[in-house]
Amino acid sequence: MLILGDSMAKLYFFYGAMNSGKTTRILQCNYNYEEKGMRAVIMKPATDTKGDDKIVSRIGSSKKVDYLIKKDENIFDLIVEEFNHVDLILVDEAQFLTTRQVNQLMDIVIDLDIPVMCYGLRTDFKSNGFPGARRLLEIAHELTEIKSICECGKKAMFNVRLIDGKVVTEGESVAIDGEGEVTYTTACSRCFRMKTRHRFDHPETKYE
Ligand SMILES: [Zn+2]
Structure with missing residues (x-):
């Protein structure tokens, strides 16, 4: 399945704030491919515990992912060794990928000519970029913002974390929505x- 020569495939990053409908788009895209008899593989990094091995959209539909990506996993090797035929790779919660894994996705696009569509958040609740999102913003062929609306009517760009309904500005970057009182x-x-x-x-802003 190794296709050499001019690559037509691209690496896409669809980014947006939380609840902007990213997962709904993945499910729709997967459906469109399956309808045409093509094989789309849905993956997501294992660090996200929301829905475990499922992706769950806010309108209630869900689907089991084809593969949970472990932290140190080489996605390029995985696709070559474990998957027979793939027409499209969809990655949910792509902000949790490592920088190297995003690079591996780029190699998949170039060497295997498989389009890769990543969906995820741009920044955490402190407005800092997640590593996976940063790398995607740096190298993706196509960047598409999925827009949602702030309560004031302007475009929502940032995620605000609340604990017991109160805004917090300290804490780890990853705390999953719905766990505890977050x-x-x-x-x-x-x-x-x-x-x-x-x-x-x-x-007092600490820059890394
Ligand atoms: Zn606003």
Whole structure:
């Protein structure tokens, strides 16, 4: 299945804030491929515990993923060794991929000529880019923002973490929606700044 020569496939990154309908799009895309008799493989990094081995859209539909990607897994080798024929790779929660894994997806696109569509968040609740999202923003052929609306009517770009309904600005980057008392809401830049009470350039902001 190794196709050499001019690659037509591309690496896509569809990014948006939480609850922007990313998973719904994946399920729709998968359906469209299957309807044409083509094989789409749905993957997601195992670090996301939401729905375990399922992807769950906010409108209630769900599907078991074809593969959970482990932290140190080489996705290129995986596709070559474990999958016979693949027409499309769909990755949910792609922000949790490592930088290397995103690079491996790019190699899949180029060497195997398989399009890879990644869906995920751009930033965490502190407005810092997830490693996988950063790398995708750097190298993806096509970037598409999936837009959603802030309560004020502007475009929601940021994720705000709440614990017991109160906004928090400290904590680990990964805390999954629905676990314990952690919930999220989304906000435009101005509302994000108001809710987190931080100017973006703030003396206490720690840059990595
Ligand atoms: Zn707003």
